[in-house]
Amino acid sequence: MKYGARNAIKAKVKSVKKGDVMSLVKFDVTDPAEMASVLTTESLESMDLKPNDEVLLVVKAIHVLPVKE
Amino acid sequence: MKYGARNAIKAKVKSVKKGDVMSLVKFDVTDPAEMASVLTTESLESMDLKPNDEVLLVVKAIHVLPVKE
Amino acid sequence: MKYGARNAIKAKVKSVKKGDVMSLVKFDVTDPAEMASVLTTESLESMDLKPNDEVLLVVKAIHVLPVKE
Amino acid sequence: MKYGARNAIKAKVKSVKKGDVMSLVKFDVTDPAEMASVLTTESLESMDLKPNDEVLLVVKAIHVLPVKE
Amino acid sequence: MKYGARNAIKAKVKSVKKGDVMSLVKFDVTDPAEMASVLTTESLESMDLKPNDEVLLVVKAIHVLPVKE
């Protein structure tokens, strides 16, 4: 399988909270991961991001798509 | 700072590719991470996700927000 | 009305499931549709997408915006 | 493969436009499709959506994830 | 027109930067606006959000959909 996404992170389910329409699942990441972000070049320049900078990568849970083989 | 997001992953910038309007940045994740996903309860049930299941967490790079202190 | 989006698909409501904060609506697509995706050029190349390739277009329900005239 | 998403639409690549960082791909949907949307219950009620209503489903191309087997 | 979205903000185009595949448009918001956010109840509780708290609402430009009548 090939995905049109730069982030595909191996993980293991830790807990499941089932709601009426939406549910929340937590995972432990099992492999050392690499991640990628696309942002406007303007944002890149105003943040002045360069190699070795330390950042926090914030992702709303709604944007994480679990895939199970 | 407190973020209204379940995923906040520590990482270090590895490379930057600057485009005309959009840019692509790659990161090494530096800490063992936990992640979370919100999905419909219907999807949860059709995937039959339960603790210890192995999954792939797919995230489009556009949904990853870098924050630098 | 003109929308800043490449996908505008005609559909008919099939069912509604109302939850406390979020609700899930299902639709039948009524017209033959064309769709579009934006992805990183890196993902495009690693997938080696070319005309006539068969793919699955995966979209989380949260990203689908219904508009009613 | 099982996806944590309510929309998985069969399609065929029609054209590819490769940019410096981002690329745009167009598809023909090959099967009659069903789609799903998650929205706030407040939006549902203010739209007064009910079975057989005709709507337009608007999706930004960036939210469409192609998967190729 | 009725939109399945809680945020619909009146604005005027200020500048346009056209790129090869993606473009960036800036707007002045012309009316006093109200905004809404959906987040996990877990995030809400860990942020301890309550009336009159001052916050920053961060939105990636890719999630803003312009509509023109």
Added chain:
Amino acid sequence: MKYGARNAIKAKVKSVKKGDVMSLVKFDVTDPAEMASVLTTESLESMDLKPNDEVLLVVKAIHVLPVKE
């Protein structure tokens, strides 16, 4: 703090509706705001957006990330 996002809007919490898994928060925008959108160049051209055009900026509540210092 620097964010990899073009929109960072100052606001004050107005109301909170707590659900089982997801919650909805409303805000009053307290400062005159500027906003930005990224869309495909194709969409830009088909909308024929130019300075001084009046538009509606539609954003699903799920894409709004509150940050509290």
